[in-house]
Amino acid sequence: MTALPRAERRSGAPYLFVAPAVLLFVAFLAVPIGYAIYLSARGLRLTGKGIFGTREEVFVGLDNYVKTLTDPGFFAGFGRLAIYGLISVPLTLGLALLFALLLDHAGSRAKRFSRTAIFIPYAVPGVTASLLWGFMYLPSTSPFSYLTRELGLGEIAFLGAGGIYPSLANIAVWGGVGFNMIIIFTSLRGIPSELYDAARIDGASEWQIAWRVKIPLVAPALVLTGLFALIGTLQVYGEPTTVKPMTPEISGDWVPLMHIYRDAFVRDDLALASAASVLLAVGTLVVSVVLLKVTQKRAFGGMQ
């Protein structure tokens, strides 16, 4: 009988400690998400007042979801994202891994300089990077097109129909390699050197060490960077928006987030934009969970 009050007393403290986190979570995450879901079921509809009538907010049920899910433009955006992602994600991760391995290689020189040089583009704001590359893509300001023109080869259509995906992906790769490299490099430094010694005693070459020891051991970092890259791809917005005024190739709904922004602030349909945002968020969550499930065993199995 005496144990009971003690148990009660014990049960109060955890709540107290967890309260700030819960409050912050509720105020800055749960409530906004709830509000977005609430908004997504609303819509501005005309009432009879005024000379043209007045638009007022009413409950419209699932109208906005139906409209979003039946809008080919929204899905076309995901199609473009897929092409963009297929170019940018493997390139970013591949180059990041390559640079990290090179930096980790005992024989490489000027490591500090190389590391900084590769990392610096990450510190350049996305909009600046997009403008910078945009100028290098436009025929009359592009140094590359200048060279090819002087050589009599004509201009390179960086911002044309075929060039737009690699051109935009290039901006992301340029900016993203440094960050991902640092994560993988940090992970590489954490591998105990005994493993390398053991491998060398067994007669493994540097190439084999990289392939059979280093890469499997940095797999968790690769999964992490892969996940970041995937989510980053789903959230692409800045680069195409900045480059948009330079080319008719990029429409106002080129990627899902541009579609959402346009609905919310150009077409003044916050409710429709909320519905699309909810769908995008749920989609991102599902894809992330699936990716983690698929890769978990491979990535974290060996570490446990």
Place this chain on the structure above:
Amino acid sequence: MRITRLAGSIAVLSTAAVLTACSSGTSGSTTSGSTSTPAAASGPVTLEFWCWGTTQKPKIEAFNKSHPDIQVKHTDVGGGSDTAAKLLTATRAGNGPDAACIEYDTLPSMIVAGALADISAHTGDVKTAFSPEVWNLTSFDGAVYGVPQDVGPMVLVYNKKRFQELKIEPPATWQDFAKVAADVRKKDPETYLATFAPAEFGNFAGLAQQAGASWWKVQDQTWTVGIADQASLAVADFWQGLIDKDLVKAEPLLTPEWNNKLNQGKILTWPSALWAPGVLYGIAEKQAGDWAIAPLPQWKEGDDRVAFQGGSALAVTKTSKHAEAAATFAKWMNTDKAANAVQIELGEYPASLAGQQAASTSAPPKLTANQKDYWDIATKAAQRTIPHISWGPNVSTASSAFQDAVATAVRDHTPLRDALTKTHDLVVADMKTTGFKVAGP
């Protein structure tokens, strides 16, 4: 719309020197207009005011000096479409400003959103200060939703020096325009007479209106949408022909690419409006004096009409607690001599008749500094603008739909007229979803 904003921001750079001279000179000259302030009962009224552009600051300083009872606090929340978007959000949240600048084409959507106050009770004394077609831009069925600020009658801005080099004359009709365009391509294969910009909704609307199109009409709350009417389709076909024959180049305006070509003399004209010389001066300062304006080509020989492109009015919001003071402010800003003088100085074409009169005796803008008949052509353009142009309740939707559809058409080489039909369908569907009665397809 994007352009008028640009015009403003570029004017900052080019006329900063003039600005200081102006603001010091205006303080003593605020004699005309309504200086009597009705809201003097309980200390000075403070008005929140949102507007973009370089003319606002000196005008407001002069207003505050001459109106001790009304003090205006100015915030630049961004160009035309940004201000409109923010105004909608803020008034819905109940914390909007008292007054704001609104572009003419977005006025109806603001009215439908219930964001603006009818100030007809306070504007009786300034109605005659504007021409009827200008006044019609802000008044609907007797209700007045703003005082016109600046207008952009359309003209052809052209590089006169290059025209003389190539021995060509500004075209009088659009048919001539096509011929001159072909001539230019023959004489200098690197040069185009003009470009066709897929994103310029307001420009295309103006050209279509000139051809007789009526994109929106409303009677007894029933709308008629004509974005793909015969006149508009004919205009689309005209540009289609020029693009297909490589007589004009389809590419966006005011990009580094475009600016560069313009500076190299490879783009010779910009069919736009009276604010354009200011914009071009900002990107091609070296060509100051080389350019001139000509009347916009006509669709039929002997015709004599143009549309407006761009321009804005000063509106009072519904959430304002000082509607009368705000109306006084709106009137002063656009009819007072000192205010008009600032506009002219900074390259804005005033909406008021007196302001336009004053402009006609001032020096031409720097880009066209050598053109003696600049203001004659400008005044004529202003006098022959088409009356009763009305805009719809979802112009921003129409604009974004137009940009996407036309950009796609230009990219995929599909007909421009189909892009117009697509825009039309989307606009009508959007209006029907919201609950507007729309006549016809």
